[in-house]
Amino acid sequence: MTWEELEERLARGQDERTLFLPQDISPEDLARYAAGLANHKGGTxxxxxxxxxxxxxxxxxxxxxxxxxxxxxTQGLLLPYVEVVEGPWGRVLALHVPQSPAAIAVGTGRVPFWDGRRLSELKVGQSLPEPDFTAQVLPAASLSDLDPVEVLRLRRILEERGSALAALPDLELLFALGLLERVEGEVRPTVAGLLLAGTSLALKRLLPQAEVSYYFHEAEEGYSFREDLLRPIPALLERLKELIQARNRVRYLTVGLFRLEVWDFDQEVYREALVNALVHRDWRSKDAIQVHHYRDRLEVSNPGGFPPGITPENVLRHPPKRRNPRLAEALYRLGYVERAGSGVDKMYRLLLKYGKEPPEYRLFPEALTLVLYNPELDEAFVREIAEAQERLGGFSLDHLIAVGYLRRVGEAGLEELARALQLPEEAARRVLSRMERMGLLRKEGGRYHLARRDLLAERALALLEAPRRRQEVERVLGLSRKRALELLRRLIREGRVERVGRGAATRYRRR
Structure with a gap:
């Protein structure tokens, strides 16, 4: 969180998911307020x-x-992520408090509840969040259903992250991750525990819906390869990465002194899509997650739609809601998910940065499909974005969304761009006005257009101040022979470059 984002958030005031407290509050009162947030919807x-x-x-x-x-x-039930935000007026700690799957008490019998205006005791019969299936203990589950090898894998992941949890003994580690519960004095795994460290036999017997089916399609009709995976989530994600990367093409672009890797499907993007499908799916449904890998798109489908209130039209801006808080919390501590719900932001940013389209969400009555598209690579646009970001000191996500949208449609009005940005029109107007001042957009007759500079042509013209061979243009600008010839011929047609000499002695120079 930046200082500007903090100021904007403070200006909106307290609400049911936001609390302001001074630093001299007692530890007990701080715990009551934090538990009050967790007992309602979670928040900051x-x-x-x-x-x-x-x-x-x-x-x-x-x-x-x-x-x-x-x-x-809170007897180990509350461990928020703490973010330090510093700026001209001082230092603020932002505590990101997850929604709790069960009531958290502070002191004997005291269950605080924050309703957006005041902190009170939770009334008898007052509803808590919907029961979290991944926090439950299945009747037939036992400690022997956990695989020691998978528990060791979790420990190794935590060690790589430098987490203090990695030093705990096995049982304490699993309790800290929310993967074990005591039931009538017996230690038993939760559903989240089985999903993260269960044996193959236990998953097949107790959670067959944990299977993920991967399909690779050479053409639109049928598939050429299929593999069904029933493994704990960390092992599952590793295998899915292997399957996708084996068929994932990469191209390299040179921008200044840097070399960019542009994959058909960026590893961070598709991992985020896969993790989201696992975290937000309806685990009560017996249907499996399906991954369909085409050359031009990757489709990830999971049972269960968006949580209430979230739609494809507001998914980028809506505060995060988690259908399975226990599983989400464990995956956060293992580094697979973002606490503040910034995973969708990350997908948007990486896709748009490389000239691709934003993710598409397709809603069905009992399922959700996320589509990641792989359009033809526009090398000039990717270079232009990279160079503009370097020149302007980086783009915000809003800037990337607006630039990417106008690149696809050519021109658009305020209402259309506000929908693409998922912002109210007045907020969208402020974003677009700033982009005009930055020289990224121009507005004509109430319509917005990209104010694109031909950066590749500018670099070529600077290079051709002295006569150069075509091979030199290719090497310095990082172009293929075909792209270099197309660029030089266009500049000749436009009267900005002339060709000197013939055959092997051919040189190009700026007019």
């Missing part, structure tokens, strides 16, 4: 801020102090 607690949203500062608090106090005062 800003420490070092007045109730009116004024930054007071939290210079004397260390994130580890906060997480340790909350862990102790």
């Amino acid at each position: 607690l800003f420490l070092g801020v007045s109730p009116e949203g004024k930054v007071l500062g939290a210079q004397d608090l260390h994130p580890l102090q906060v997480t340790h106090a909350l862990f102790e005062l």
Whole structure:
């Protein structure tokens, strides 16, 4: 979170998912407010801020102090991610508190609840979030259903992340990840525990819906390869990566001193799509997740639609909602998901950065399909974006969305661009006005257009101040023979370059 984002969030005030607290609050009261958020919808607690949203500062608090106090005062049930935000008015700690699958008490019998205006005791009969299936213990599940090799895999992942959890003994580690529960004095795995470390036999017996089917299609009709996978999630993701990468093409572009790798399907993007399907699917459904790999697209389908309130039209802006909080929390600690729900942002940013389309969501009555497209590579556009970002100091996601949309449609009005940005029109107008000032857009007759510079031509003209051979143009600009010839012929037609000499002595120079 940047300081500007913090100021914008503080300006909106407190609500049912946002709390402001001063740094001198007692650990007990801090735990009550944090648990109150978790017992409702989860959210963000800003420490070092007045109730009116004024930054007071939290210079004397260390994130580890906060997480340790909350862990102790909630009997290990609450361990938020703490983000430090510093700026001209001081230092603020942002505590990202996940929604709890069960009531968290602070003290004997005290179950706090934050409703957006005040903190109160949870009333008898007041509804908590929908039961989390991944937090449940299946009647036939036992500790022997966990695979020691998969538990070791989890430990290795945590060690690579530098997590303190990696030093815990096996049982304590699994309890800390929410993968074990005590049921009538017996230690047994939760559904999340089986999904992350269960044996193949246990998954087949207890959770056959954990299977993922991968298909590769050489053509639109039929498939040329299929593999059905029933493995714990970390092993499953590794195998899916192997299957996709074996058929994933890469091209290299040179931009200045840098070499860009442009894959048909970016590894971070498709991993995010796969993890989202696992985290947000309806685990009560007996249907499997399906991955269909075509040359021009990758489709990931999972049972269950979006959580209530989220649609394809607002998925980029809607606060995150998790259907399976216990599984999501464990995957966060293992580094597979983002706590603040920035996974969709990441997919958008990486796709648009390389000239691809945003992800497409297709909703069905009981399922959701995410489509990642692989259009023909536009080398000039990718170079232009990379060079413009270097020149302007980086683009925001809004800038990439607007530029990518106008590249596809040519021109658009405010209403159309606001829909693409998933913003109210006034907020979209501010984004577009800033882009006009940056020289990225121009507005004519109420319609917006890209103010694209021909950066490749500019680089070629600078190079051709002195006569150059075609091979030199190819090498310096990182072009193929065909692209170099097309560029030089266009510049000759436009009267900006002339050809000198014939045959092997041919040179090109700027007019």
